[in-house]
Amino acid sequence: MAKKLALSKEILMSVEKPARYIGDELNSVVKDLNETDIRFCMCFPDVYEIGMSHLGIQILYDMFNRRSDTWCERVYSPWHDLDKIMRRENIPLFALESQDAVKEFDFLGITLQYEMCYTNVLQILDLSQIPLSAHDRTDNDPIVIGGGPCSYNPEPLHEFFDIFYIGEGETVYDELLDLYKIMKKSGYDRKEFLKKAACIEGLYVPSLYEAAYNEDGTIASFEKKIKEIPDKIKKQAETDLEKYYPDKPLVPYIKATQDRAVLEIMRGCVRGCRFCQAGMIYRPLRIRDVEYLKALARKMIQSTGYEEISLSSLSSSDYKHLQELVYFLIEEFQDKRVNISLPSLRIDAFSLDVMGKVQDVRKSSLTFAPEAGSQRLRNVINKGLTEEIILKGAKDAFDGGWNRVKLYFMLGLPSETEDDIAAIAELANKIAAEYYSIPKDKRNGKVNVVVSTSLFVPKPFTPFQWEAMNEADDFTSKKGYLMSCIRKQLNQKSIKYNSHDSELSVLEGVFARGDRKCAQVLLSAYRKGCMFDAWSEYFDADKWDEAFEENGVNPLFYTHRKRGLDEILPWDFIDIGVTKRHLISEYEKSMRAETTDNCFVNCCGCGASVYLKGGCKF
Amino acid sequence: MKVRIRFTKTGSMQYIGHLDLMRYFQKLFRRCGFDVSYSQGFNPHQIMSFASPLGLGVTTVADYLNVSLESYKVTSLAGDDYIGRTLDVKEWIERINLFSNEMVTVTGIYRQPDNAKPSMSLLSAASYVIYGMEPEQAALVEEFFNSENEIKYEKQTKKSVKELDLKQGIYAVAAGYEKYCALAESIAVRDNDYEKKMAYSADALYVLCKSGSDVNIRPDMFLESYSMKTGSDCEYNRYKYDIVRTDMFYGDEKLISMSM
Structure with missing residues (x-):
């Protein structure tokens, strides 16, 4: 029998891609409501195709649904067309599996993967008909939980969430759900529940903490309001990576951004790049067993029918069994017509060999992420990639038939000068020149070097968390300068330049290091119609300017201000294992352009080893 | 070996477009180990054609698609112990439907002569x-x-x-x-x-x-x-x-x- 849908045929037929809203995907879970106690709705606050590509939700979806007392469902941001209809016709936002209203659920968990989805969070709450402010919610409203990398500075969103889960979801959700179940049976009171939840390690209940500000806008104090709860929130890190992994991942009907099976091989990163938040918050490095991954790969392909599998981690070349795993995948899958999609690997004999085996050399491109143009600046950011390595890698690849190279850089890094920017153009030129050093009859047409720049946004829990960020105008002029440098190069015709939108990055900078005062700005911007800000065609800078002005908040206070090392930062109440002392030491070393070894070479004593029994063992 | 397959597409599957349906069948055939032939070249794809695409919002109880098969044997892509077994048409219909949702079902598999024109024409x-x-x-x-x-x-x-x-x-x-x-x-x-x-x-x-x-x-x-x-x-x-x-x-x- 056809199941009921929340939307009528007339509505579904009038919106783009109605398959976004019907659920029923392969491997989705449907349970009997009479046999479950807890309804959890997991949300990725962006459009379906992006949300469905996210591995974290798939892991948690599987984890929750393994509990017989819990039914976890999903919801994504309705696209603009449906958003209008739902508001006009007062249709409450619904979960895909049951098509029931989200407001009927016990929990709504929202993953916060990037700052530019914050207005979408408000859209989700609003369309769900859940009060936007946590204070206005009653016992009948779902408990709204935030998680994901942006919750490492949850303060700009403090007003809209009941709980933030700081860290990896595998560790204490069971404890939280058990607590909820017990309280539901013995007389539930929302405030009481939140108080008890706040005692669970890793859970932050913003309404139970208070921030006071100095006249200059910096934080004077940050205190808990009640005795029983911890002063500091301890980040959660799962140490047993073989406990949860979905061997039957969800497969959407429509093409998702990641239309393939994904194998997470490691968590964490040993590199210690100083701009990288993921490199710090996901420490310590944890590795999945290669035999476990082999079995998993086979099961995932069988259960999905996918024609492609990819590896995921922050730095796959550092996985010590990478060769074994990749050659296994090739052997196991190539005659079954499963493509192996390689992550960006360090260019060496091994990676060129496997790239030649799994990709069409003529069509694929090499990727390097030097992040900075000059060696000095690469030392500042601790990016251990040298010009020599890049040129050698490019040369080897060109000899192997490749002729396309992608280069990723950042503009606006601390201590950056015009020389550092010019060095980007020079490096691109040298790579092109390397290609033309090959005899003409051995070349494969023209070389194609694509330079992309993103704009440096200082993030919490990085050695650059105190640093000033460039203003939008700085970025624009730097982009212009880089363009003019590229045009001066001998091989300029082979170099193409792409860059990111400046205003969007500046807004990202505000919310990345924002405090509680930013919440009202966010609300104002949403009320003015801001949504899907990550989509440049929907980003409306003017509305955001108005929102800042109306609330008397100066965005430059958050972006363009260098903080003192003794300032109380909005996220200081979170303990990620990596110590502040380590971040300061890294910050100071960066100013001297000194590098730090990666964890395999030398332990830098960052502090994250407390998560592992007996410390890191590399 | 060419076969014509009759299938249904009902319920909420009416909102799945033609190309997505094709991708659905490709994954479905791989999961159950249906031995569909692949095209040559660097990006091989299953040799498959539909008699006529169905518009969004319309359902069907008898649409047709043609595929080329290597054999009636269950391929090694399947995850169960049927791998390598040769099944007859009736068994294949049951097996495919076991791996599909209730809205897309196969209701007939018809062997075609090697020189058969595609159903579309x-x-x-x-x-x-x-x-x-x-x-x-x-x-x-x-x-x-x-x-x-x-x-x-x-x-x-x-x-x-x-x-x-x-x-x-x-x-x-x-x-x-x-x-x-x-x-x-x-x-x-x-x-x-x-x-x-x-x-x-x-x-x-x-x-x-x-x-x-x-x-x-x-x-x-x-x-x-x-x-x-x-x-x-x-x-x-x-x-x-x-x-x-x-x-x-x-x-x-x-x-x-x-x-x-």
């Missing part, structure tokens, strides 16, 4: 049932079709507007299943057993019309012309009715079900 007609109409209104629609000498419809194509005469393109319009059977009797060879199994409603509206690459008539075109001409429905609402494709046919003089 053979297709000449399709039958539909339309739900959501009162019996009295269905009778009026039938009467309208029978009394008009010409039913004009302007078809918007990418470049121009093409004028069609639906009277020429439609074989039969019938209010009620019994009447439809009587009318279709002399025009088409239908799969009567299958139709019985589908248990069509006695008083819905039935339409048998030309379909294919030359003339492609859809029942919604006819309903739209009807409401415009009679003004009964001031504006045609294409979501008011549920249109179900009930079979596809080949042949000119006599239409023959693709399942035969």
Whole structure:
């Protein structure tokens, strides 16, 4: 029998891609409501195709649904067309599996993967008909939980969430759900529940903490309001990576951004790049067993029918069994017509060999992420990639038939000068020149070097968390300068330049290091119609300017201000294992352009080893 | 080895577009280990073609797709102990449906000669049932079709507007299943057993019309012309009715079900 849908045929037929809203995907879970106690709705606050590509939700979806007392469902941001209809016709936002209203659920968990989805969070709450402010919610409203990398500075969103889960979801959700179940049976009171939840390690209940500000806008104090709860929130890190992994991942009907099976091989990163938040918050490095991954790969392909599998981690070349795993995948899958999609690997004999085996050399491109143009600046950011390595890698690849190279850089890094920017153009030129050093009859047409720049946004829990960020105008002029440098190069015709939108990055900078005062700005911007800000065609800078002005908040206070090392930062109440002392030491070393070894070479004593029994063992 | 497969696409699967349906079948065949042949080249794909794409919002109980098969053996992509076993057609139908959802099901697999033309080029007609109409209104629609000498419809194509005469393109319009059977009797060879199994409603509206690459008539075109001409429905609402494709046919003089 056809199941009921929340939307009528007339509505579904009038919106783009109605398959976004019907659920029923392969491997989705449907349970009997009479046999479950807890309804959890997991949300990725962006459009379906992006949300469905996210591995974290798939892991948690599987984890929750393994509990017989819990039914976890999903919801994504309705696209603009449906958003209008739902508001006009007062249709409450619904979960895909049951098509029931989200407001009927016990929990709504929202993953916060990037700052530019914050207005979408408000859209989700609003369309769900859940009060936007946590204070206005009653016992009948779902408990709204935030998680994901942006919750490492949850303060700009403090007003809209009941709980933030700081860290990896595998560790204490069971404890939280058990607590909820017990309280539901013995007389539930929302405030009481939140108080008890706040005692669970890793859970932050913003309404139970208070921030006071100095006249200059910096934080004077940050205190808990009640005795029983911890002063500091301890980040959660799962140490047993073989406990949860979905061997039957969800497969959407429509093409998702990641239309393939994904194998997470490691968590964490040993590199210690100083701009990288993921490199710090996901420490310590944890590795999945290669035999476990082999079995998993086979099961995932069988259960999905996918024609492609990819590896995921922050730095796959550092996985010590990478060769074994990749050659296994090739052997196991190539005659079954499963493509192996390689992550960006360090260019060496091994990676060129496997790239030649799994990709069409003529069509694929090499990727390097030097992040900075000059060696000095690469030392500042601790990016251990040298010009020599890049040129050698490019040369080897060109000899192997490749002729396309992608280069990723950042503009606006601390201590950056015009020389550092010019060095980007020079490096691109040298790579092109390397290609033309090959005899003409051995070349494969023209070389194609694509330079992309993103704009440096200082993030919490990085050695650059105190640093000033460039203003939008700085970025624009730097982009212009880089363009003019590229045009001066001998091989300029082979170099193409792409860059990111400046205003969007500046807004990202505000919310990345924002405090509680930013919440009202966010609300104002949403009320003015801001949504899907990550989509440049929907980003409306003017509305955001108005929102800042109306609330008397100066965005430059958050972006363009260098903080003192003794300032109380909005996220200081979170303990990620990596110590502040380590971040300061890294910050100071960066100013001297000194590098730090990666964890395999030398332990830098960052502090994250407390998560592992007996410390890191590399 | 070539086979033609009859399948259903019902319920919420009506919102899945043609290309996504194709991708659905590709994954489905891989999961159950159906030994479909692949094309050559750097990006090999399953050799598969559909008789006619189905529009969004329309369901079907008998559409067709052609695939080339290497064998009737379960391939090593399957995850169970059926790998390597040779199954007969009936067993394959069961197996595929075990791996599919309830809305896309295979209801027939028909071996084709090696030189068989693709179903797409053979297709000449399709039958539909339309739900959501009162019996009295269905009778009026039938009467309208029978009394008009010409039913004009302007078809918007990418470049121009093409004028069609639906009277020429439609074989039969019938209010009620019994009447439809009587009318279709002399025009088409239908799969009567299958139709019985589908248990069509006695008083819905039935339409048998030309379909294919030359003339492609859809029942919604006819309903739209009807409401415009009679003004009964001031504006045609294409979501008011549920249109179900009930079979596809080949042949000119006599239409023959693709399942035969």
